[in-house]
Amino acid sequence: MESTLYDYETAARERLPRPVWDFLAGGSGTESMLNTSREALDRLTLRPRCLVDVSDCRPDTSLLGSPLPAPLGIAPMAYHQLAHSDGELATARAAGASGTLLTVSMFASRALEEIAAVAGGPLWLQLYWLRRREPMLDLIRRAERAGYRALVLTVDAPRIAHRPRDVRNGFALPAGIRAANVDPAVMTATHSAAAGQSAIARHAREQFDSSITWKDLAWLRERTELPLVLKGVLTAEDAELAVQYGVDALVVSNHGGRQLDFATPAPDALPEIADAVAGRCQLILDGAIRHGADIAKALCLGADAVFVGRPVLWGLAHSGSDGVAAVLRTLMREFDEVMALMGAPDVQAFHRSGIARK
Ligand SMILES: Cc1cc2nc3c(=O)[nH]c(=O)nc-3n(C[C@H](O)[C@H](O)[C@H](O)COP(=O)(O)O)c2cc1C
Numbered sequence: 001m002e003s004t005l006y007d008y009e010t011a012a013r014e015r016l017p018r019p020v021w022d023f024l025a026g027g028s029g030t031e032s033m034l035n036t037s038r039e040a041l042d043r044l045t046l047r048p049r050c051l052v053d054v055s056d057c058r059p060d061t062s063l064l065g066s067p068l069p070a071p072l073g074i075a076p077m078a079y080h081q082l083a084h085s086d087g088e089l090a091t092a093r094a095a096g097a098s099g100t101l102l103t104v105s106m107f108a109s110r111a112l113e114e115i116a117a118v119a120g121g122p123l124w125l126q127l128y129w130l131r132r133r134e135p136m137l138d139l140i141r142r143a144e145r146a147g148y149r150a151l152v153l154t155v156d157a158p159r160i161a162h163r164p165r166d167v168r169n170g171f172a173l174p175a176g177i178r179a180a181n182v183d184p185a186v187m188t189a190t191h192s193a194a195a196g197q198s199a200i201a202r203h204a205r206e207q208f209d210s211s212i213t214w215k216d217l218a219w220l221r222e223r224t225e226l227p228l229v230l231k232g233v234l235t236a237e238d239a240e241l242a243v244q245y246g247v248d249a250l251v252v253s254n255h256g257g258r259q260l261d262f263a264t265p266a267p268d269a270l271p272e273i274a275d276a277v278a279g280r281c282q283l284i285l286d287g288a289i290r291h292g293a294d295i296a297k298a299l300c301l302g303a304d305a306v307f308v309g310r311p312v313l314w315g316l317a318h319s320g321s322d323g324v325a326a327v328l329r330t331l332m333r334e335f336d337e338v339m340a341l342m343g344a345p346d347v348q349a350f351h352r353s354g355i356a357r358k
């Protein structure tokens, strides 16, 4: 197996067809955001404490009541079959081997129930808000029955942003890959695109409800007992509203640079959000998590955990379930080492004093 996450990136770039690679790797607009979260994390240095007993480091934690082996989960990403024919089943098996949380995208390419049948770790379901509410409610009921433990509503995508690579490639889903959990009647536009169009963006324009507001969130809250997570929050103001509307956790995220161009890098937004919520809901950071040290930095900034996105697809493209398991193991091994060398025997030991800005 490879030694850093970037080795899996190289392998995935070599293996995947160019339009698929571009869909996975690309960003929106000028693509200015592809590196800003990485740069924000790189600006932080770690301030280690010494002469602390780290003979038995405990990286385990819990999110919304689910125990986790480390403060790490898998971000929702559509269509894992683009990276490997086993798709989300391979990802779920790999996540389950370590008990890692997997967030399944509404646009997963395998059925929710099939994924649940092979998953050994906790599962959350991510949703986009569709114009037709019945398919969304149907999905929620199925997730409840299959044992999913939380719903993640993505709020930074009232539409899919202009992504120049997908437009240039006329990106459309290859035959044989589809959103396995959404009524095909809703998914009509995903398999063909005219030159100069992205089928994904066109589909989202037709099907996503871009009129929803906080009041609709209250409507959703009333319709399920599952904990509710909002993904894509970048301001203290919205974090405060989320708490008032009964949200249980936030994913502080700029969607991996794929939505609002020039948005605040998520690591820069995290401290103001952590201060605003002051422990009233749990916080997850996503975007550019590529090393165990990034997990430590996120915890110091106020996160309870991180989500990792593209590296999981790199692992899938590299060697299916084994590749994903190796990516997760690499991050956990690196985090374990950072804990020991930082003098942090458990996840409670990370505070803002653990980082400095370059
Ligand atoms: C190929 C791909 C598909 C994605 N699909 C979804 C999705 O279905 N729902 C969602 O909320 N976010 C989606 N995202 C965004 C991720 O959840 C996450 O915010 C982002 O990838 C994190 O950044 P990272 O890839 O640098 O780790 C997707 C990202 C990628 C790269």
Ligand SMILES: CCCCCCC(=O)C(=O)O
Pocket: 078, 107, 157, 160, 190, 200, 201, 203, 204, 255, 258
């Ligand atoms: C019509 C399917 C839309 C999938 C969008 C996936 C996503 O969020 C992404 O960033 O890509």
